[in-house]
Amino acid sequence: MIVVGTGTEVGKTHVCMCLLAQARARGLRVRAYKPVATGVTGECEDSARHAEALGTASVPPTFGYVRPVSPHLAAREEGRPIDLEAIARVADEMTPGTDLLLVETAGGLFSPLSETLTNADLVRRLGPAAVLLVAPDRIGVLGEVRAFSLAAKASGITLSWVVLSAPAQGDASTGTNAGELEALGLGPVSPVFRRAPFDAKESLDAAARVLEALAPSIG
Numbered sequence: 001m002i003v004v005g006t007g008t009e010v011g012k013t014h015v016c017m018c019l020l021a022q023a024r025a026r027g028l029r030v031r032a033y034k035p036v037a038t039g040v041t042g043e044c045e046d047s048a049r050h051a052e053a054l055g056t057a058s059v060p061p062t063f064g065y066v067r068p069v070s071p072h073l074a075a076r077e078e079g080r081p082i083d084l085e086a087i088a089r090v091a092d093e094m095t096p097g098t099d100l101l102l103v104e105t106a107g108g109l110f111s112p113l114s115e116t117l118t119n120a121d122l123v124r125r126l127g128p129a130a131v132l133l134v135a136p137d138r139i140g141v142l143g144e145v146r147a148f149s150l151a152a153k154a155s156g157i158t159l160s161w162v163v164l165s166a167p168a169q170g171d172a173s174t175g176t177n178a179g180e181l182e183a184l185g186l187g188p189v190s191p192v193f194r195r196a197p198f199d200a201k202e203s204l205d206a207a208a209r210v211l212e213a214l215a216p217s218i219g
Contacts, residue, residue, distance in 0.1 A: 001019075001101070001102050001103070001128055001130045001131075001132065001133060001214070002102075002103045002104075002105065002122075002123050002126060002130070002131050002132070002178075003015060003016050003019075003103070003104045003105070003127040003130070003132045003151045003195065004105045004108065004109040004119060004131060004133055004134070004193040004212075005105070005107065005108050005109065005133065005134045005135070006108055006121065006133065006134070006135045006136070006141075006145070006148055007020045007107065007111075007146045008106075008107045008111070008164060008184055009110065010108075010135060010136045010168075010171075011048055011134055011165025011166070011193060012104055012134045012165075013049050013050075013104065013194075014048045014104075014165060014193060014198065014214075015051070015132070015163050015165055015193050015207075016032060016049075016050060016102055016104050017047075017049055017052070017198035018052040018114075018134065018198045018203040018204065018206060019102060019207045019209040019210065019211065020022070020032055020053040020054050020198075021053045021054075021103060021198050021199050021203070021204060021207065022048060022204045022207035022208050022211055023099075023102075023207075023211060024053070024054060024055070024160060025204065026211070027150055027202050028099040028100045029097060029098045029100075029102055030033060030054065030098060030099060030100045030101075030102065031055075031056075031059070031094050031098050031101050031102070032047075032050035032051075032054060032059065032101075032102045032103075032104070033045050033059050033090065033091060033094055033102070033103050033104070034047050034050065034059075034061050034103070034105075034106070035061055035062045035063065035069050035087040035103065035105075035122070036062070036063045036064075036082055036087075036093070036105070036106040036113065036122075037063075037064050037065070037106055038065045038066075038067060038068050038069055038070070038071055038074045038106065039063035039065075039066070039067070039068030040061065040065060040066060040168060041066055041189050042059060043060070043074075044058065044060060044061050044064055044206065045186055046104065046213050047059055047060060047061060050102075052198075053198055053199075054202070059094070060181060062086055062087050062090050062178070063075065063080065063082045063083075063086075063087075065077075065078055065080070066078070069106065070107065070111065070112060071106050071111065071113050072112040072113055072114050072115065072117075072155075072179065073110070073130055075113070075114065076193040081112045081114055081195065082114060082117065084113075084117065084121060084122055084125045085125075087122065087125070087126070088125055090127055090168075091103065091106055100154070100218055103117040103126065103128065105122065107119065108125070108149075108156075109133065109148060109152060110148075110151065113185050118155060120152070120155045123153070123157055124156060124157065129217045129218045130160040130161070130183075130214045130217050130218050131152075131157060131158065131159050131160050132159075132160060132161050132162075132163050132210070133145070133149075133152075133159045133161070133162050133163065134163045134164075134165055135148075135162060135163070135164055135167050136164070136166075136167045137164040137167060137170070137173075137174050137175070137177050137178070138167045138169075138171050138173060138174055139166060139171050139172065141164070141173075141177050142177065142180055142181060142184065142186070143185050145181055146184070146186055149161070150194065151184055160214060160217065161179060161187065161188055161189075161190060161210055161213065161214065162186065162187060162189045162190070162191065163189075163190045163193060163210065164177060164178055164181075164190065164191075164192045165187060165192070165193045166192055166193065166194045166195045168195070173193075175192070178190070178192060188213065190206055190209055191205070191206045191209060192206070193206050193207075194206075201206065
């Protein structure tokens with residue numbers, strides 16, 4: 001399963017933690033991998049949060065960069081281009097013995113990884129059983145999700161589920177967007193993942209609905 005977003009800081013890592021905790025509670029053998037990260041000066045924060053939800057040691061990014069900028073810029077500055085084949089090899093090595101490998105991308109679905117590659121290319125290379133799009137539960141999300149859905153389809157990617165994450169600052173649309181997305185045919189949409197601890201009941205309940213719906217595809 002790959003978790004992508006409509007952009008950066010939209011709640012992907014929090015959603016991942018909830019999914020990992022719920023999968024672990026169900027007795028699934030689950031692992032997490034963030035192959036690309038920027039702003040890494042020691043342990044990758046997002047990888048550490050994955051590990052917290054799993055109760056295991058963290059898996060470092062294959063391509064971790066110091067400056068907190070777009071991955072393609074950081075890779076260019078450090079002279080270490082992102083190699084999709086290297087990422088795929090690590091993912092393949094992590095898969096045996098697991099029921100679910102959750103991969104979190106850096107930034108949005110179409111964030112650049114190089115002058116010619118984006119996260120969409122990474123998704124196609126890994127060929128996951130499910131692709132989750134995380135978007136913020138705020139005004140503008142209806143148009144964003146429609147645009148991403150159309151662009152993903154044109155890129156040969158099927159979005160399995162839309163996951164809404166509560167923004168730091170809500171607005172008049174917050175709390176209504178899930179229903180509107182469903183009404184517009186842009187679902188299926190999960191209950192909103194609220195700004196609660198990843199192991200809180202409401203967080204685990206939201207994750208449970210997603211995992212149950214995707215069970216046939218992710219095994």
